[in-house]
Amino acid sequence: MKILITGGAGFIGAHAAKKLIEEKNEIVIVDNLNDYYDVKLKKDRLKIFLAGLKFKFFKADIANYRQLENISAKHKFDCILHLAAQAGVRYSLTNPWIYEKTNVAGTLNLLELAKIHKIKKFVFASSSSVYGGNAKLPFSETDSVDKPLSFYAATKKSCELLAYAYHGLYGIKACGLRFFTVYGPWGRPDMACFKFADLIRKNQPVEIYNFGKMKRDFTYIDDIVAGIASAIKNNFAYEIINLGNSKPEKLERLIFLLEKHLGKFKKKYLPMQAGDVAATWADIEKAGRLLNFNPAVSLEEGIKKFIAWYKNYYNI
Numbered sequence: 024m025k026i027l028i029t030g031g032a033g034f035i036g037a038h039a040a041k042k043l044i045e046e047k048n049e050i051v052i053v054d055n056l057n058d059y060y061d062v063k064l065k066k067d068r069l070k071i072f073l074a075g076l077k078f079k080f081f082k083a084d085i086a087n088y089r090q091l092e093n094i095s096a097k098h099k100f101d102c103i104l105h106l107a108a109q110a111g112v113r114y115s116l117t118n119p120w121i122y123e124k125t126n127v128a129g130t131l132n133l134l135e136l137a138k139i140h141k142i143k144k145f146v147f148a149s150s151s152s153v154y155g156g157n158a159k160l161p162f163s164e165t166d167s168v169d170k171p172l173s174f175y176a177a178t179k180k181s182c183e184l185l186a187y188a189y190h191g192l193y194g195i196k197a198c199g200l201r202f203f204t205v206y207g208p209w210g211r212p213d214m215a216c217f218k219f220a221d222l223i224r225k226n227q228p229v230e231i232y233n234f235g236k237m238k239r240d241f242t243y244i245d246d247i248v249a250g251i252a253s254a255i256k257n258n259f260a261y262e263i264i265n266l267g268n269s270k271p272e273k274l275e276r277l278i279f280l281l282e283k284h285l286g287k288f289k290k291k292y293l294p295m296q297a298g299d300v301a302a303t304w305a306d307i308e309k310a311g312r313l314l315n316f317n318p319a320v321s322l323e324e325g326i327k328k329f330i331a332w333y334k335n336y337y338n339i
């Protein structure tokens with residue numbers, strides 16, 4: 024297949040690109056390499072992590088329809104894997120506009136592209152954050168998700184709705200994947216695992232929200248990528264599917280595992296932050312049934328792999 028990957032210089036995008044290239048697909052990556060976090064890390068994913076693999080890269084903004092149109096004019100895509108987004112719950116409290124621009128207008132642009140260029144398959148990233156403060160655990164795709172706790176979550180839910188409308192109107196086959204707290208090598212510096220490791224390296228105190236009682240369904244990147252690859256191979260009309268480890272762990276456990284590898288660190292315990300949810304936990308019965316999804320990497324094993332990469336990348 025010829026696949027357009029948006030956000031391919033990002034954490035999940037680069038890993039997905041690697042797997043899909045190895046599976047002999049033709050890959051075109053679009054990313055605007057914005058500076059929400061270290062741009063060098065994004066460039067290194069393309070240069071070092073994807074070294075020796077064949078793909079095309081375009082620095083382009085998905086919020087700019089003309090740029091996407093120029094790329095599509097030169098390529099005939101079978102599928103769009105749409106992962107580009109302004110991610111992060113906390114930043115959406117201070118700059119909601121960039122979330123609207125990239126996540127809503129950008130997604131609309133890609134759906135228009137799919138419509139105009141007759142690209143039938145549209146696999147896209149949603150998020151566990153759409154479940155908001157739902158009390159019922161684990162989170163199931165049949166649960167109501169109309170009460171987002173953050174603007175980021177509201178934009179991710181919007182992506183699901185936009186894709187549904189385009190599916191109904193133009194027959195685009197769409198599959199939205201709700202990712203649950205993804206971590207691993209080449210990860211995202213604004214997320215707990217990477218952020219804590221950075222603070223330890225700089226000998227600064229680690230801020231731990233909800234006094235460490237927060238629970239997250241930490242999911243290793245290779246498991247997520249297996250789910251993405253499987254979704255691309257399928258031909259769903261319209262589906263929304265959870266991709267998570269389905270083994271929620273307390274933040275305290277992540278801290279314990281990081282300290283095992285990096286030594287004890289200074290901690291600053293703080294209350295819950297606005298927009299955050301206390302716990303996430305994926306019901307993955309549907310992912311198992313439709314995608315043969317079966318997460319294999321435990322938090323302990325995954326953290327070991329993350330730390331090995333982190334120490335090598337930062338020369339520790």
Ligand SMILES: NC(=O)c1ccc[n+]([C@@H]2O[C@H](COP(=O)([O-])OP(=O)(O)OC[C@H]3O[C@@H](n4cnc5c(N)ncnc54)[C@H](O)[C@@H]3O)[C@@H](O)[C@H]2O)c1
Binds near residue numbers: 150
């Ligand atoms: N990592 C997680 O735990 C997680 C959880 C739930 C959902 N998601 C979703 O998965 C997707 C990938 O997340 P990630 O963790 O790899 O994040 P990431 O920030 O590493 O990757 C996103 C990439 O998109 C690019 N991008 C942002 N705005 C763009 C624009 N306007 N035009 C072109 N490119 C743009 C960024 O430069 C970045 O490289 C996102 O849609 C995110 O919302 C991630």
